[in-house]
Amino acid sequence: MMSTHLLPLTAPLLGLSTKALEALCVHHGEPAFRGRQIAEWVYRKGCRDFAAMTNLPKSLRETLSQQASVANLKEVVRQRAQDGTTKLLFELADGERVETVFLPYKDRTTVCLSSQAGCAVGCTFCATGYGGLQRNLSPGEIVEQVVYCGSLGKVSNVVFMGMGEPLLNYEAVLTAIHLLNEEVGLGMRSLTVSTVGIVPKIRQLAGERLQITLALSLHAPDDQLRRQLIPTQHRYSVQELVEACRDYVQQTRRRVTFEYVLLSEVNDSPAQARQLAALLRNLRCFVNLIPFNPIHNGSGFRRPGAEGIQRFRKELEEAGITVTQREEKGQGIDAACGQLRRRMASPE
Numbered sequence: 001m002m003s004t005h006l007l008p009l010t011a012p013l014l015g016l017s018t019k020a021l022e023a024l025c026v027h028h029g030e031p032a033f034r035g036r037q038i039a040e041w042v043y044r045k046g047c048r049d050f051a052a053m054t055n056l057p058k059s060l061r062e063t064l065s066q067q068a069s070v071a072n073l074k075e076v077v078r079q080r081a082q083d084g085t086t087k088l089l090f091e092l093a094d095g096e097r098v099e100t101v102f103l104p105y106k107d108r109t110t111v112c113l114s115s116q117a118g119c120a121v122g123c124t125f126c127a128t129g130y131g132g133l134q135r136n137l138s139p140g141e142i143v144e145q146v147v148y149c150g151s152l153g154k155v156s157n158v159v160f161m162g163m164g165e166p167l168l169n170y171e172a173v174l175t176a177i178h179l180l181n182e183e184v185g186l187g188m189r190s191l192t193v194s195t196v197g198i199v200p201k202i203r204q205l206a207g208e209r210l211q212i213t214l215a216l217s218l219h220a221p222d223d224q225l226r227r228q229l230i231p232t233q234h235r236y237s238v239q240e241l242v243e244a245c246r247d248y249v250q251q252t253r254r255r256v257t258f259e260y261v262l263l264s265e266v267n268d269s270p271a272q273a274r275q276l277a278a279l280l281r282n283l284r285c286f287v288n289l290i291p292f293n294p295i296h297n298g299s300g301f302r303r304p305g306a307e308g309i310q311r312f313r314k315e316l317e318e319a320g321i322t323v324t325q326r327e328e329k330g331q332g333i334d335a336a337c338g339q340l341r342r343r344m345a346s347p348e
């Protein structure tokens with residue numbers, strides 16, 4: 001029978017591996033397999049209530065209910081677009097807020113999650129960047145966003161593309177990747193980490209030799225423009241970033257995705273497309289074009305017209321670059337990163 005002395009636990013159980021849950025159970029006088037049962041409920045069944053974990057003894061359920069918690073995200077706002085895209089605003093235990101987006105496509109269902117509350121990077125076209133960084137999320141807070149979205153539909157892919165710069169919360173993100181793979185059951189190849197380009201961290205991630213996808217938010221083919229768009233990233237040149245990505249490809253054999261937000265009359269000229277193509281020559285990669293989604297309080301940037309987008313795409317393709325274009329989802333809701341949280345903080 002579980003001892004009543006060693007609980008309460010300071011952190012919720014969601015965030016612990018099966019091994020850690022087993023050890024916890026053994027430590028409290030329960031057999032190790034109880035840990036596996038708890039992991040099954042928490043990660044695969046998305047159960048948030050100990051009372052509903054019916055294959056655990058009643059006494060254990062009661063002790064857990066009194067002294068531990070499963071998870072700690074509280075849904076405070078939900079917006080659902082006609083295409084099924086659902087944006088959730090969660091409140092964390094300390095009152096910080098993060099956004100998660102559930103995106104159903106024809107052939108997959110993706111969760112776009114946050115790795116930090118706020119963000120220190122401050123990209124000029126991003127709503128999250130305006131408020132600065134509040135804090136890093138824990139592995140449990142990251143993984144819980146995916147488990148929670150399981151109630152909206154089966155999740156097949158996860159992108160670390162919501163609020164925050166994942167590689168500036170490296171250890172927690174790495175632990176979350178392992179939990180998503182080993183506990184939630186998502187393949188490594190269905191996980192994508194998107195970064196603005198922290199070169200030493202890209203090299204460290206390459207050394208982990210995981211089969212995840214690396215997406216680099218490039219947004220400009222030259223240092224001067226990139227410095228304007230992503231002000232705190234000036235320490236790494238575009239050339240250094242591309243070299244770090246080359247290292248990632250060599251070590252993992254995975255293609256790198258370069259994200260490029262198209263901003264009218266800023267980075268969308270045919271000459272800039274040619275410059276981008278030259279930069280990425282001979283690199284196993286895709287370029288993912290993202291026509292700008294205007295943020296709520298206005299940043300001064302505009303979205304290029306369909307013709308401009310097509311022209312940019314054609315230049316890249318003619319230079320032999322594989323191009324994808326992000327399918328536009330969530331029309332009518334605040335679907336771009338940080339929009340909902342920002343609007344809830346300062347309603348207009």
Ligand code: SF4
Nearest residue numbers: 119122123126129164
């Ligand atoms: S785009 Fe990403 S890295 Fe840039 S400010 Fe927004 S959340 Fe941070």
